[in-house]
Amino acid sequence: MFTNWGMILRLAVPSIVSFAAATLTGTINLMMVGPMGALVIAAVGICNIIMYNAWAACSGIGHTVNYLVAQNFGAGDMKKGVERTYIALYLCLALIAVILAAGWLGSEGILRLMGSSEELVAAGKEYLELRFYAMAFSVLNFALFGFLRGIGDTRSPMALTILGNAAMIVFTYGLTYGHLGFPELGLPGAGLAVLIGEAICSIGSVYIVFFRLHDKYRTRTRVKLDRREARLIAGESGKLGMQEFAMSLAMFVFTMFVTRLGTEALAANEIALNVMSLGFMPAFAFASTATILVGREVGKHRPDLARRYGTDTAVLGSICLLVLGAVEFVFAVPIAKLYSQDPEVYVLAADLIRISAFLQLFDGLLNFYAGGLRGIGDTTFLLGTSLVLSWVFFVPLAYLLTFVWGFGSAGAWISLYSFIAAFGLAVMYRFYRTDWAAVRIKEAEGR
Known part of the structure; x- marks a missing residue:
């Protein structure tokens, strides 16, 4: 068991650092713009939810490349792994065109759809446009990072994430307030900083995949569009993207509910969500590790070992979340004060942080076991469960607790963690009820 733990940690720790860098950057950027007032904090919060929905809708490509390449890597068939990555990149081009159009034409309208005030729309529309770009x-990074993680290289995404996020911090500091010789652009400067950081990550990932790894995996090759593989990748990406999108769109509605409670409540909600994202860090990292190890062992035709790796990954990840939750619970008020000195904001934010401190363990279970299910390609179950629990359970409960029964922000968060707990327990049950002897590597079907 402890040998497995060592391998898990070698893969997970760089991923934790990657997600930590992204999370820390979001935290620092929010703190940087915080002095501009509650309106700006609220605008950033709404834009973050919108971009999380965009991320969710597109994330299926990264998850799909990750698990398919991991299976091909385990099977010793990296020729197919490279071909599948190319096909995923072709699909990325279509998505990029849609995203650019949404940023150019739809930023203001999307903010209005959220129920934002005219003041908030004016403050956030240019920032949101840059976030879309x-x-x-x-x-592009989703697909290329999925390839790298699929072959067990979690260090390169870590290094690129650190580099890109360091650039975001520097340019946020410079472009928002006019420091370091840059023009003072205000909140749009923070959006431009995110754009620069992501572009740096893309340049680095293209170099690593297509130049540094070419000799080993023949990554610079001409790949024709195989329709069967394209259907497989599009279908799997669609299911995994819709799974995430169903959850993120429910969070979109959740934020619309909170928006109607007032600017201070929305600011407190954004602070608490930002702190909660510290729990996403190990959850996502161990989930990615579970996908890699389970997928690899499925490729090697060793399903029992795949199940063992999935379990060990969940145990280690849960320990991390329990430690993190204890810190958040004890220091909830000082943490909230790092974001705002307004008592109406930080007192409510601290209460929300305490609600989430230990309940985020369920979010860990959701991610750990969903990662394991992705590793075997059990994507239909993940999609169906996400749709039902998001829209039949979470959204109605959030409305009832927030408005009908008058619990306000606390009610919204109770509904959020009730949903996460139900989803986490469902995927854990599915993982252990799977007939592992029947698990096979994912292949394209039809002609």
Whole structure:
């Protein structure tokens, strides 16, 4: 068991650092723009939710490349792994065109759809447009990082993420307030900083995949569009993207509910979500590790070992979340004060942080076991469960607790973690009820 733990940590720790860098950057950027007032914090919060929906809709490509390449790597068939990555990149081009159009034409309208005030729309529309342009580079990174993680290289994404996020911090500092010889652009400067950071990540990932790894995996090759593989990748990407999108769109509605509670409540909600994202860090990292190890062992035709790796990954990840939750619970008020000195904001934010401190363990279970299910290609279950629990359970419960029963922000968060707990327990049950002896590597079907 402890040998497995060592391998898990070698893969997971760089991923934790990657997600930590992204999370820390978001935290620092929010703190940087925080002195501009609650309106700006609220605008950033709404834009973050919008971009999380865009991320979710596109993330299926990265998850799909990750698990398919991991299976091909385990099977010793990296020729197919490279071909599948190319086909995924072709699909990325179509997504990028849609994202650029959304940023150019739809930023103001999307903010209005969220129920934002005219003041908030004016403050956030240019920032949101730049965030959409940055997402175009993120889509490319999803696929290329999925390839790298699929072959067990979690260090390169870590290094690129650190580099890109360091650039974001520097340019946010410079472009937002006019420091370091840059013009003072205000909140749009923070959006431009995100765009620059994502572009740097894309340049680095292209170099690593197509130049540094070419001799080993023949990554610079001409790949024709195989229709069967394209259907497989599009279908799997669609299911995994819709799984994430169903959840993120439910969070979109959740934020619309909170928006109607007032600017201070929305600012407190954004602070609490930002702190909660510290729990996403190990959850996502161990989930990615589970996908890699489970997918690799499926490729090697060793399903029992794949199941063992999935379990060990969940145990290690849960330990990390329990430690993190204890810190958040004890220091909730000082943490909230790092974001805002307004008592109406930080007191409510601290209460929300305490609600989430230990309940985020369920978010860990959701991610760990969903990562394992992705490794075997059980994507239909993930999609169906996400749709039902997001829209039949979470959204109605959030409305009832927030408005009908009058619990306000606390009610919204209770509904959020009730949903996460139900989803986490469902995917854990599915993982252990799977007939592992029947698990096979994913192949394209039809002609």
